[in-house]
Amino acid sequence: MSVKYIPVQWNPNKWKYNAVMLIGVFAYLWLFIEWTPAIMSNDGRINGQIHNARAFGSCAFLMLTVILCIGPLARLDKRFLPLLYNRRHFGVMTLFVAITHAGYIINWYFSFSASNKYEALLFANTSYGQLSGFPFEVFGIFAVLCLALLAATSHDFWMKFLTPRIWKRIHYLVYFAYISVVAHVGLGILQDQQDKIFIVVFIGGALTVAALHILAALQERRSGDPDALSSGEWVAICHASELREGYAKVARLSGEERVAVFLQDGKISAISNACAHQNGPLGEGRILDCLVTCPWHGFQYDVRSGRSPAPFTEKVPTYQVKLAGDQVLVNANANPPGTFVEPVPLPSGA
Amino acid sequence: MAEKDTPYFVGFLPIPAGLKLFLLVVSLSLITGFAAGGILVGISQDDPGQAGFRFDHGRQTVTGVFESHPYPMLHITMGSEHLPTGKTIMVSGQGKTNIMRGRSDELDGKIVEISGVIVQRGDLKMLQIAGGRRGLKPTEEDGVVPVAEDLGTWRVKGEICDGKCLAGAMNPGRGIAHKACANLCLIGEIPPVFVSTKPIEGEEYFLIAGPDGKEMTQDTYNYVGQFVEAETRIERRGNLLVMRMDPAKMQVTP
Numbered sequence: 001m002s003v004k005y006i007p008v009q010w011n012p013n014k015w016k017y018n019a020v021m022l023i024g025v026f027a028y029l030w031l032f033i034e035w036t037p038a039i040m041s042n043d044g045r046i047n048g049q050i051h052n053a054r055a056f057g058s059c060a061f062l063m064l065t066v067i068l069c070i071g072p073l074a075r076l077d078k079r080f081l082p083l084l085y086n087r088r089h090f091g092v093m094t095l096f097v098a099i100t101h102a103g104y105i106i107n108w109y110f111s112f113s114a115s116n117k118y119e120a121l122l123f124a125n126t127s128y129g130q131l132s133g134f135p136f137e138v139f140g141i142f143a144v145l146c147l148a149l150l151a152a153t154s155h156d157f158w159m160k161f162l163t164p165r166i167w168k169r170i171h172y173l174v175y176f177a178y179i180s181v182v183a184h185v186g187l188g189i190l191q192d193q194q195d196k197i198f199i200v201v202f203i204g205g206a207l208t209v210a211a212l213h214i215l216a217a218l219q220e221r222r223s224g225d226p227d228a229l230s231s232g233e234w235v236a237i238c239h240a241s242e243l244r245e246g247y248a249k250v251a252r253l254s255g256e257e258r259v260a261v262f263l264q265d266g267k268i269s270a271i272s273n274a275c276a277h278q279n280g281p282l283g284e285g286r287i288l289d290c291l292v293t294c295p296w297h298g299f300q301y302d303v304r305s306g307r308s309p310a311p312f313t314e315k316v317p318t319y320q321v322k323l324a325g326d327q328v329l330v331n332a333n334a335n336p337p338g339t340f341v342e343p344v345p346l347p348s349g350a
Numbered sequence: 351m352a353e354k355d356t357p358y359f360v361g362f363l364p365i366p367a368g369l370k371l372f373l374l375v376v377s378l379s380l381i382t383g384f385a386a387g388g389i390l391v392g393i394s395q396d397d398p399g400q401a402g403f404r405f406d407h408g409r410q411t412v413t414g415v416f417e418s419h420p421y422p423m424l425h426i427t428m429g430s431e432h433l434p435t436g437k438t439i440m441v442s443g444q445g446k447t448n449i450m451r452g453r454s455d456e457l458d459g460k461i462v463e464i465s466g467v468i469v470q471r472g473d474l475k476m477l478q479i480a481g482g483r484r485g486l487k488p489t490e491e492d493g494v495v496p497v498a499e500d501l502g503t504w505r506v507k508g509e510i511c512d513g514k515c516l517a518g519a520m521n522p523g524r525g526i527a528h529k530a531c532a533n534l535c536l537i538g539e540i541p542p543v544f545v546s547t548k549p550i551e552g553e554e555y556f557l558i559a560g561p562d563g564k565e566m567t568q569d570t571y572n573y574v575g576q577f578v579e580a581e582t583r584i585e586r587r588g589n590l591l592v593m594r595m596d597p598a599k600m601q602v603t604p
Contacts, residue, residue: 011362020377024384031385036392045398047521058391062384079372082359108520109531112445113538124530124537127572132602133529192525197394201387286358298360 007155008089017086025093028059053104054189058198060098061185064178065205067091072216078284081295088154091174095147102144105137132191139184146177156277164279182206225250225258225273225283234322234329237261240346241326243268248292250283253332258283259319261328262292262303267343269303270319270330276337277314305340323347401471401518403478407432410477411465412439415493416457417587420559420566421541422449424464424477425496425588432468433477438496438588440476440541440557441466442514448539449479449486461491469517474543474555476517498563499586506546506582506593507603510558510574512536513543529575536574542566544593550584553591561596569597579603 008014032055037046070087073080110117110124125135150171152158159167185202193199238249243263250260250273258273260283271292273283280296287293291300291309301308301316308314315338320331323344335341357368365373413428422441429435441464443449464486466479479485512535515523522528524545536542542558550556560567563585580600582593 013361013365020380024381027381027385028388031388032392036389036395040393040395040397045400045521046395050520050522051395054395055388055392059384059388062387066380078356079369080376082361082365082369082373083376085359085361109528110534113534114447114451115534115537120534121530124534125571127529130572130602133526133572133574133576135530136526137530187526189527192396192522192527193394194396195394197390201391201394288358288360288363293358293360295358298362 013082014086014089017082018089021090021093025059025063025097028062029055029097032059047108049104049108053101053108056097056101056104057185058201060094060101061181061202062205063090063094063097064174064181065209067094068174068178068209069212072212075216076212076219078295084296085298091147092151092154095144095151098144098147102140105140131187134187136184136187139180139187143177143180143184146173146180150174150177159278164274164277168279178209225252227252233332235332236324237270237328237330239326240268240323240328243328243346246287248283248285249328250281251330253330257334259330259334260292261321261330262287263346264290264303264343266346268321268323268328268346269341269343270321271301271303271306272317272319272334272337274316275299276308276316282316304343305338306335307338396522398522399471401516401521401523402469403518404432404468404470407468409465410468411463412477413461413463415495416460416462416464416488417495418450418455418458420564420592421539421557423541423557423587423590424462425493427461427493433475436589438590440513440543440590442469442476442478442540443485444478444481446514446535446538446540450539452481453486457486457488459492459495461489461493463487463489469514469519471517473553474513474517476513476541478514478519496588498592501551501584501586501591503581503583504550505579506544506550507548507577507579508544508546509577510570510595511543511545512574513541513555513557516543516545516555524575526575532574533571536566536571539565542570542574544595551586551591556584556591556593557587558593558595561594563592563594566595567597570595570600573597573600573602576602577604 033052067087067090070083074084106117106121110120113120127133237251245263248260248262250258252258259270260273261270264287273281275282275294277297277299280294282292282294285293285295292303293300299314306316306318317334317337318339318341319334320341321344322329357366359369410430410433412426412430412433414424414426417423423438424441425438426433426435433439441449464479466477466485469476469478509524511524512532514535515532544556544558546554558566578600582595585592
């Protein structure tokens with residue numbers, strides 16, 4: 001959280017996160033570029049530029065695969081949530097690795113002719129009417145453009161400027177970028193590859209991404225947030241006895257709108273489940289130091305008012321709460337973000 | 351582990367004790383996974399074979415009868431150590447350019463001296479020459495262009511490549527991943543070469559011409575880098591075999 005925009009809000013965990021990812025990427029590139037030629041039987045036969053292009057290209061694919069695995073993994077097992085915390089930095093790293101791959105390709109395959117190399121990239125192969133021999137380079141160009149857009153708008157300034165809803169939709173482009181990369185590799189190098197190891201790594205990576213997303217979706221369907229039971233504008237969320245100090249019960253009100261009902265100091269409060277930062281699930285967060293703390297990036301809110309503690313300015317909508325016997329009811333009409341609502345004491349014996 | 355018992359990570363707070371071991375294992379797995387990936391993918395690259403510029407042979411200067419169509423070639427009458435007399439060699443300019451750029455068609459049939467570096471893959475050789483008189487010295491002397499010998503119609507299987515990358519200017523220099531680069535070479539009128547899966551008349555590599563014996567037609571670009579089957583006339587020019595490729599008589603095979 002920050003009250004002003006600075007390039008990166010560094011903290012020890014971000015340093016550790018970036019260090020682990022950078023070590024992984026450098027290990028991949030160093031071993032691929034420097035070490036494998038010495039143990040291959042065809043040492044030195046593959047042009048250095050092509051060897052390097054393959055190293056950076058395959059690394060970018062692996063990085064994007066990891067990035068897309070983090071989301072569903074965190075949904076399946078909350079212990080993976082720390083990997084989500086600084087994923088944007090890993091995404092920006094991926095862009096630079098992908099651009100390096102593109103640089104090697106353009107400066108090798110598309111240079112040395114009488115034409116401009118960037119124009120040549122677009123006109124050298126125009127066999128768009130066929131699958132085999134299709135100009136797979138266009139998929140790579142599209143993926144790099146998507147990653148560039150995502151990296152350029154990755155800062156919180158853009159999220160605030162565009163609103164989290166639009167920002168999130170733009171950032172779904174990462175899925176199109178990945179599909180594009182799969183097409184780029186599948187219609188390109190994979191068509192020539194004889195050795196099976198790369199084929200297994202590539203198909204295995206893509207299938208892992210798909211399988212994890214399907215598993216996470218199935219789990220969400222099985223144990224997703226229940227629909228609130230409506231009775232006019234007041235809707236039943238849960239029994240008071242189900243609430244646990246410092247945690248929330250989440251229920252779906254209508255459409256995508258969800259309410260998180262928290263118990264703090266024996267009193268019940270309700271706020272929107274969507275964090276003002278990236279729409280993170282506040283109801284899956286916990287109350288730390290009297291503040292609801294988002295599980296994604298640690299944004300915090302006073303559960304009674306939906307306001308971040310001063311000097312921060314983030315606000316989420318709140319809801320009126322009442323009890324009907326043991327039943328916790330919430331008024332489905334959300335209050336404007338930041339509206340204070342008096343918490344309702346938990347009945348004795350609940 | 352029940353969700354309520356999961357240690358709660360907050361980015362700006364110290365890592366909870368209950369998560370430290372898990373995150374350490376995940377971090378080490380990520381690093382190990384990337385390292386293993388680098389090795390596995392690196393060593394699984396296919397061997398493109400021995401090919402490349404023969405700088406070790408030094409500059410080769412040979413004299414012979416020049417023919418510019420369908421693509422520049424020299425029927426050598428006075429050879430060098432690595433380009434013997436009697437051989438017909440394809441000739442290319444620097445990069446992805448044809449040597450005829452800025453030169454006259456009147457060179458056809460003349461005795462010329464050319465000088466350059468050999469690009470070689472096995473039996474396939476091409477000579478890359480420099481621009482201007484340093485690469486090609488024309489004379490006024492007429493030579494005798496060998497009469498083309500028709501070897502009949504053949505059904506062939508193989509791949510259409512640009513001869514220079516295939517010979518080793520780039521390695522690997524063939525296949526789908528290289529298709530755009532090959533097309534760019536062919537647009538620059540680098541001699542195209544067909545790699546046959548089976549030797550024909552003892553040869554594996556063939557210079558490609560269009561159905562009329564002139565340059566390869568642009569429709570053929572759609573087939574570059576793929577495994578194709580074609581019906582083609584083959585002729586011998588000097589000791590170089592030339593295929594007259596008609597895209598209408600060509601198909602991609604699985």
